[in-house]
Amino acid sequence: MRYYLIVGEASGDLHASNLMRAIRREDASAEFRFFGGDLMAEAGGTRVKHYKELAYMGFIPVLLHLRTIFRNMDFCKKDIVSWNPDVLILVDYPGFNLKIAEYVKAHTRIPVFYYISPKIWAWKEYRIKNIKRDIDELYSILPFEVEFFKNHHYPVHYVGNPCVDAVGAYCAEHAADTKERFLADNSLFPKPIVALLAGSRKQEIKDNLTRMLQAAQSFPDYQFVVAGAPGIEPGFYGAYIDAETKIVYGQTYRLLKYASAALVTSGTATLEAALFRVPQVVCYYTAAGKLVSFLRRHILKVKYISLVNLIAGHEVVAELVADGMTADNLKKELAGILPGGEKREKILSGYDEMIRILGNSGASERAAKMMVGRLKEIHADG
Numbered sequence: 001m002r003y004y005l006i007v008g009e010a011s012g013d014l015h016a017s018n019l020m021r022a023i024r025r026e027d028a029s030a031e032f033r034f035f036g037g038d039l040m041a042e043a044g045g046t047r048v049k050h051y052k053e054l055a056y057m058g059f060i061p062v063l064l065h066l067r068t069i070f071r072n073m074d075f076c077k078k079d080i081v082s083w084n085p086d087v088l089i090l091v092d093y094p095g096f097n098l099k100i101a102e103y104v105k106a107h108t109r110i111p112v113f114y115y116i117s118p119k120i121w122a123w124k125e126y127r128i129k130n131i132k133r134d135i136d137e138l139y140s141i142l143p144f145e146v147e148f149f150k151n152h153h154y155p156v157h158y159v160g161n162p163c164v165d166a167v168g169a170y171c172a173e174h175a176a177d178t179k180e181r182f183l184a185d186n187s188l189f190p191k192p193i194v195a196l197l198a199g200s201r202k203q204e205i206k207d208n209l210t211r212m213l214q215a216a217q218s219f220p221d222y223q224f225v226v227a228g229a230p231g232i233e234p235g236f237y238g239a240y241i242d243a244e245t246k247i248v249y250g251q252t253y254r255l256l257k258y259a260s261a262a263l264v265t266s267g268t269a270t271l272e273a274a275l276f277r278v279p280q281v282v283c284y285y286t287a288a289g290k291l292v293s294f295l296r297r298h299i300l301k302v303k304y305i306s307l308v309n310l311i312a313g314h315e316v317v318a319e320l321v322a323d324g325m326t327a328d329n330l331k332k333e334l335a336g337i338l339p340g341g342e343k344r345e346k347i348l349s350g351y352d353e354m355i356r357i358l359g360n361s362g363a364s365e366r367a368a369k370m371m372v373g374r375l376k377e378i379h380a381d382g
Contacts, residue, residue, distance in 0.1 A: 012051070019364050166272075198227075
């Protein structure tokens with residue numbers, strides 16, 4: 001069968017690539033065409049566009065690139081119709097993907113599956129109407145989403161979380177690796193490491209990394225190492241880091257494996273750091289911080305922004321957001337999670353609870369089996 005996938009960022013590229021491999025194990029004749037990244041290209045199939053051509057965030061960048069965004073969207077719609085796949089699989093990235101789903105549902109008979117559901121439980125809950133209308137099957141990777149969608153009379157499939165699979169597979173494949181080898185391979189100092197995961201988009205990196213490194217100056221006994229985002233050239237980071245700060249590319253999991261602590265922007269990376277049991281501070285700077293903090297308190301439907309806290313149902317890691325994301329606040333929170341810090345053991349205990357809630361590995365396999373099985377039912381029904 002023919003599968004068309006759309007992702008809009010690095011984490012989606014990772015999870016979609018694993019899903020593609022799992023689908024191929026269920027459907028040996030599977031053909032893939034996609035808007036995606038390098039990992040999906042390695043999994044096989046035809047890449048139509050790289051997700052970097054789609055990845056605009058924030059009001060101003062989106063406004064400045066509206067023409068490009070609409071052009072990509074129009075091209076994507078036409079390409080799907082032309083290729084006429086057996087299914088369209090959307091991966092996260094709701095601003096773009098829900099528009100594509102609306103068009104495909106209105107103009108074709110192609111089934112639309114959603115893997116890694118839109119986070120409408122946080123805000124834009126009104127999108128449930130669009131999801132019910134345009135999405136045939138939704139595959140969730142967050143356990144609390146099942147109850148949320150059930151309350152909206154829309155059943156979803158919880159398949160487990162693919163980050164559990166990815167981290168488990170990495171640790172198994174790299175069991176022989178050592179910290180000494182990691183330090184040598186990357187010309188790092190023989191000091192304990194604090195990992196800096198400042199986001200995957202330029203605006204995120206610019207806003208967050210500067211403040212992270214201001215806080216870093218208070219911890220001379222540690223080295224601060226940046227996880228370079230895919231597609232972001234070293235020269236871009238050069239405007240924000242000093243000679244003491246190192247960047248490693250394509251080694252985020254390896255960095256987390258050997259880090260004593262981490263400063264992490266919100267998103268999938270917070271969950272990955274937790275699965276590696278690295279105490280972290282979640283931090284996300286935004287312009288107009290006081291306004292954003294007000295909107296967060298009064299408009300967002302959830303108490304937390306990090307997946308760790310959302311899954312656990314209570315605060316496991318500190319969240320510094322909007323006007324709370326300052327160098328002084330970062331220094332205070334980081335001191336508490338480093339070895340010997342008063343918050344460290346409580347965080348590690350919270351991670352254990354969160355991992356238990358997530359459940360066993362095998363998310364990609366379960367999702368692939370469900371998707372291929374459902375497609376066979378659709379074909380049998382004619």
